[in-house]
Amino acid sequence: MYYLKRISTLVLVCFTIGIQAQIISVIENDKDQKRTISLTDKQIVDINSSLEIQLSKLQLLDAIQQQFPQLKQHLELESKLIKLQQALRNQSAVISILEKQLATASEQATFFEIMNGFLTDIQNDPLLNERYNDLMAKFFSTDTFAPGTVPEPYIFSNLNNDMLQIEQELASLEADIYAVSVLAFKKDSSGGDRVHIQNYDTYTNRDYVTIKRWVTSLSTEQKQQLEALNDIAKQNNLKKTNVFNELKIKLLEEFKSITCIKDFKNNSIEFINNIQLNDVVPTEVKNKIEQLNLLITRFETLFLLLKTDMDQWQITLLLDIKSEVETIVTLLKTIDTNFSDVTTLINQTRVKTKFMPLVSEFNTCYATINKDFETLKQGAALLFNLQNNYIANKAIGTEVLAFTLDNLPDKGYINLKGTGQRKNGDELLIELVLRLPSAVENAPEQVVTIEQREFIMQLTGPRSEVAIGLIFANPINKEDLNLQNDRNFFYTPSAALLLKFGSNKSHFYNDFLDFGIGLNFATPDFNTDGTPEFGTGIITTAFKNIISAGVNYNLTLDSFYWFFGVNLPFNLPGIPINNIKN
Amino acid sequence: MNLKRTTLIPLDDDSLAESIFKSFIEKEMMLLMVIIGDTDTIREAIPKADNLAQLSYFKMERWVLWVRNYEILSETLKKHLKASDADKSKEDYNNIKCLCFSPILDKVDGIILKNAELSYASLQQSFFKAQAHDALAVNI
Numbered sequence: 001m002y003y004l005k006r007i008s009t010l011v012l013v014c015f016t017i018g019i020q021a022q023i024i025s026v027i028e029n030d031k032d033q034k035r036t037i038s039l040t041d042k043q044i045v046d047i048n049s050s051l052e053i054q055l056s057k058l059q060l061l062d063a064i065q066q067q068f069p070q071l072k073q074h075l076e077l078e079s080k081l082i083k084l085q086q087a088l089r090n091q092s093a094v095i096s097i098l099e100k101q102l103a104t105a106s107e108q109a110t111f112f113e114i115m116n117g118f119l120t121d122i123q124n125d126p127l128l129n130e131r132y133n134d135l136m137a138k139f140f141s142t143d144t145f146a147p148g149t150v151p152e153p154y155i156f157s158n159l160n161n162d163m164l165q166i167e168q169e170l171a172s173l174e175a176d177i178y179a180v181s182v183l184a185f186k187k188d189s190s191g192g193d194r195v196h197i198q199n200y201d202t203y204t205n206r207d208y209v210t211i212k213r214w215v216t217s218l219s220t221e222q223k224q225q226l227e228a229l230n231d232i233a234k235q236n237n238l239k240k241t242n243v244f245n246e247l248k249i250k251l252l253e254e255f256k257s258i259t260c261i262k263d264f265k266n267n268s269i270e271f272i273n274n275i276q277l278n279d280v281v282p283t284e285v286k287n288k289i290e291q292l293n294l295l296i297t298r299f300e301t302l303f304l305l306l307k308t309d310m311d312q313w314q315i316t317l318l319l320d321i322k323s324e325v326e327t328i329v330t331l332l333k334t335i336d337t338n339f340s341d342v343t344t345l346i347n348q349t350r351v352k353t354k355f356m357p358l359v360s361e362f363n364t365c366y367a368t369i370n371k372d373f374e375t376l377k378q379g380a381a382l383l384f385n386l387q388n389n390y391i392a393n394k395a396i397g398t399e400v401l402a403f404t405l406d407n408l409p410d411k412g413y414i415n416l417k418g419t420g421q422r423k424n425g426d427e428l429l430i431e432l433v434l435r436l437p438s439a440v441e442n443a444p445e446q447v448v449t450i451e452q453r454e455f456i457m458q459l460t461g462p463r464s465e466v467a468i469g470l471i472f473a474n475p476i477n478k479e480d481l482n483l484q485n486d487r488n489f490f491y492t493p494s495a496a497l498l499l500k501f502g503s504n505k506s507h508f509y510n511d512f513l514d515f516g517i518g519l520n521f522a523t524p525d526f527n528t529d530g531t532p533e534f535g536t537g538i539i540t541t542a543f544k545n546i547i548s549a550g551v552n553y554n555l556t557l558d559s560f561y562w563f564f565g566v567n568l569p570f571n572l573p574g575i576p577i578n579n580i581k582n
Numbered sequence: 583m584n585l586k587r588t589t590l591i592p593l594d595d596d597s598l599a600e601s602i603f604k605s606f607i608e609k610e611m612m613l614l615m616v617i618i619g620d621t622d623t624i625r626e627a628i629p630k631a632d633n634l635a636q637l638s639y640f641k642m643e644r645w646v647l648w649v650r651n652y653e654i655l656s657e658t659l660k661k662h663l664k665a666s667d668a669d670k671s672k673e674d675y676n677n678i679k680c681l682c683f684s685p686i687l688d689k690v691d692g693i694i695l696k697n698a699e700l701s702y703a704s705l706q707q708s709f710f711k712a713q714a715h716d717a718l719a720v721n722i
Contacts, residue, residue, distance in 0.1 A: 098639075105718050108640050112714030119707040129703055136702035140633040150637055 023059040023451045024182075024432055027052040028504075030460070035504075037455070044504045047211045047422060047457040053182065053197060053412040053430060057082050057405055060180070063450050064434060074170070074177050078405045081166045083128060084159055085406065087121040090114040091156045098152060115152075131162070167406075179402035179435040180450075182412060186419050187427040193420065195428065198413040202399045205418030213463045260365035261303070264358075265296045271358055285345045292338045299331050329373055336366055402435055416457065424502065425511070428455045458510050460502040465516065467496045467545045469567040473524045473535070473552070476560045483526055492563070494522035496539045496548070516541040520550050526557060533557055587635035588628060588646040591654055599654050603647065607688055612643045613712050614683040615692075615705070616659065620650040624679065627700030631680075634705055642685045642713055652676050666690035668711070680705070682712035691715045 028035045030049035037043065045051060061079050064071060097103050097111045122132045135158050138144065139151045184195035196203040268289070306324045339362055346355045403409070416428070430453045436446040472489040475481055498516035503509040520539035523532035537552030537560075548565035589606070591599045606614050615631055617624060628648055635644040649655050652675065660675050662683070668691040670678070680694035692708030694700065 103640055108717040109714065111639075112710050112717055115710050116707060116714070119703045119710070122703045123699075123701070123707075129699075129701055133702050136630075136633070136706075140636075145636075147636060148638070150639065 023056050023063060024430060024453050025054040025056070026430070026453060026455070027054065042503075042505050042507060043453070043455045044458050044460065044507065044510070045416070045428065045455045046460045046502075046504065047424065047426075048213075048417055048459070050416065051414040053200075053414065055182070055408065055410060055412075055432070057408060057410070060408075060432070060450065061405060064178075067448065067450070068178075068434075068436075071177065074173055075405075077166050077170050077173075080127070081163060081170070081406050083121065083125050084163045084166070087118055087128065088156060088159055088163070090118070091160075094118075094152055095156065098150060131159070135159075178437075179404065180408055181400050181402050181433050181435060183400055183431045183433060184414055185429045185431075186422060187429060188422065195414060195419050197430075198415075199409040200412040201401055205415070206420030208418050209421055210417050211422065211424075211459055213459060213461075260361075260368060261296065261300065264361050264365050265293075265300060267358055267361060268293060268296065271355065274354075282345075282349065285342065285349060288338070288342050288345055292335065292342055295331065295335050295338055299328065299335060302328050302331065325373065332366070332369060332373070339366075422457055424458050426457045428457055429453075430455075456507065456510070458502045458504065460504040463500055463502060464518075465498045465500050465545075467498055467516070467541065467548075467567075469494060469496075469545070469548070469565050471520075471522060471548065471563040471565040473522065473526075473561045473563040475526055475554070476562060481526060481557055481559055483528075490524050490526055492522045492524040492535075494520055494539075494563075494565070496520045496541070498539070498541060498545075512544075513542060514544045516545065520548075520552055520563075522552055522563070524554065524561070526554065526561075535561065585628065585632045585646075587644065588632045588648055591647055591649045593650055593654050596654065599649075600658065603655055603658060606645060606647060607683060609643075609645075611641065611685050612645055613685045613709055614688075615644065615646045615680065615709060615712075616649055616655075616683070617646060617680050617700075618649045618652060618659075619679050619696075623700060624648075627680075627705065630700070630702050631705050634702070634709060637709075639710075639713065644709060662688075662690050663693075668693060668715075670695060680708055682708045684712045684715040686716040689715050 022039055026037045026045075028037055028045050028049050028051055030046045034052075037045065058079070061075055061082065065075050094111060094114055097107050100107065103111065122128045132155065135155050136151060139154050182197055182200040184197050186193050186195050193206065194203060196205050271289070302324070306328060339359075343355070343359055346352055414428075414430075416422070419428075431449055432451045434448045434450050436448065438445055471492050471494045473492045474489050475483070478488075496516075496518050498518035500514065500516040517538070517540050520535075520537050522535045524535055525532050527533075533554050533556035535552040535554040535556075537550055539548055539550035541548040546567055548567070549563065551560060551562045553560050589602065591602060593599075606612070615635065617628060617631060628646070631646045635646045637644060649659075656675060659681070663671050663675060663678075663681070666689055668689070670693040671690060673693070673695060677696050678693055679696050679698075680692075680700060681690050682692035683689070684691060689712075691714075692711035694704055694708055698704060
């Protein structure tokens with residue numbers, strides 16, 4: 001009994017934690033019917049529905065607090081602010097009704113409904129409750145209370161001041177401490193794509209596609225449309241890569257100035273070799289020139305590496321190039337400083353005149369290289385934008401809006417029809433992420449997934465489907481037909497128009513059982529005269545049309561036959577069983 | 583305790599208690615709050631309820647009746663609770679420490695149980711719930 005109690009307590013605690021952890025609530029809106037999909041439900045949504053994404057800010061706050069205790073001060077202030085915002089969300093309506101001399105019955109009902117919500121919010125938070133009690137006590141104190149007045153304007157005004165104060169405190173804390181974003185992706189057999197969530201990102205919808213419920217065949221127009229869309233997609237993909245390649249080649253072509261650094265290096269080595277033997281040149285100068293020479297060698301190595309990398313530059317590897325360019329630019333600045341030092345030192349020696357041509361050469365070369373690197377940086381910026389779009393499915397693009405808790409919208413909307421081509425079984429992923437700026441300069445931000453919901457898209461409810469396959473037909477009154485062939489079963493091509501049901505409660509049914517019932521049309525050749533007969537009847541299917549059975553009537557020979565079909569999704573040697581074709 | 587809009591129900595005279603209660607309940611356009619018991623928390627809550635009774639929303643008056651034990655008026659209040667469809671109206675009478683009567687239909691609403699706090703917010707909510715009960719019955 002004791003252990004039973006302990007286990008039930010544990011289960012209750014786990015269940016409570018499970019409920020508390022839910023920040024994202026999803027409401028499916030399908031044909032004007034709303035259904036909240038809780039975590040305990042099967043995560044199945046209708047493929048043509050629209051989804052309402054609701055976020056619980058207080059749960060989100062809890063989750064952030066648990067994972068990032070270092071944000072405690074910031075979060076406590078935000079928590080207070082959210083609770084105040086929540087409590088005061090309808091304050092203007094209350095004031096407006098109170099200001100009316102004669103409020104109508106429905107206005108009074110609205111007033112009481114709002115005030116009930118407000119007072120519930122107040123009582124739910126001990127701090128707010130205490131503040132409300134204090135304010136009411138002050139309101140009724142003999143100095144300020146005037147009979148005939150109501151406390152709401154006084155209370156709201158003070159709570160609004162509290163909000164302003166918290167906002168100021170938040171502003172005085174470190175800005176942009178974190179941001180919250182909501183993302184959605186579609187995952188299918190070809191990879192996936194981002195999905196637009198209204199209010200949470202500025203992506204545009206993909207092609208608007210309604211998955212048809214009643215399909216009897218694929219029309220020629222649909223086929224053409226599909227091919228045309230396919231071509232457009234291919235062209236767009238090609239175009240994206242081409243733009244990248246063109247920019248890359250242009251950058252490499254413009255980046256020729258580096259030849260001057262080679263010449264300069266050779267001349268400087270020669271100069272150093274000459275002065276090595278000259279005792280007049282102080283050791284300090286010689287060392288400085290050697291140091292400069294080492295820097296130039298390093299620059300040359302790095303530049304060659306950059307050029308090789310640029311040549312093999314992939315659209316997905318832009319950040320590497322960016323850091324290489326930045327290293328080289330820094331090194332160039334060091335070379336320039338060192339060269340100035342050498343020039344100053346040499347100007348004090350007798351080899352000054354010999355060194356002057358080298359100074360002039362360096363200055364010209366340095367100016368050209370600097371100019372080219374500037375071009376490279378600008379060009380790279382363009383390429384970075386291309387990269388952002390290209391890997392938008394993996395990285396958080398600029399289109400994904402970043403919010404703080406106080407300006408995070410409570411609701412977002414996904415219209416699944418606007419997510420382009422999709423099919424039963426494709427997945428929809430909704431993620432709530434916390435974005436923290438990196439402690440290292442120029443490094444990408446830290447993205448932590450706070451909560452994730454994954455749904456299977458399915459055409460729920462009734463739908464029709466066309467299935468083609470082979471059946472094994474067995475004539476019921478074989479003796480009456482006077483057939484020449486002794487076989488019991490005849491291979492027969494058949495087509496079926498099936499009525500099927502998609503479930504929003506069972507993955508097992510959708511993915512495995514998938515029963516269907518409908519009309520079957522077949523062309524058997526029982527009398528083996530080479531001319532197909534025509535048969536039609538009832539068919540039932542199961543397991544994604546792998547197994548089928550039914551009864552047909554052979555209209556040509558005026559006789560019934562029953563049949564079964566085994567349409568395996570793979571070929572067995574020697575058995576003329578074809579793949580399922582829908 | 584300087585109470586302006588609170589009446590103490592006598593504990594030693596059942597018929598007088600009944601008639602006082604009846605006189606208040608029969609008043610039209612008046613919200614009647616009944617607070618039951620005489621504990622420290624109740625004594626702290628009475629001035630708050632009295633203060634709130636000085637307020638008037640949409641021309642409805644408010645009054646507080648302080649019933650200091652669970653015997654007096656118990657049958658009458660239980661009868662009203664039985665007729666009510668408000669939240670918590672089916673709770674045991676001895677578990678209730680505050681309730682309100684709606685101003686026109688005299689229906690019980692805004693019930694506060696013993697384990698809940700009698701704060702300004704909860705008392706004000708109790709008044710509002712009772713008034714909301716008859717809000718749609720107001721002819722404006």
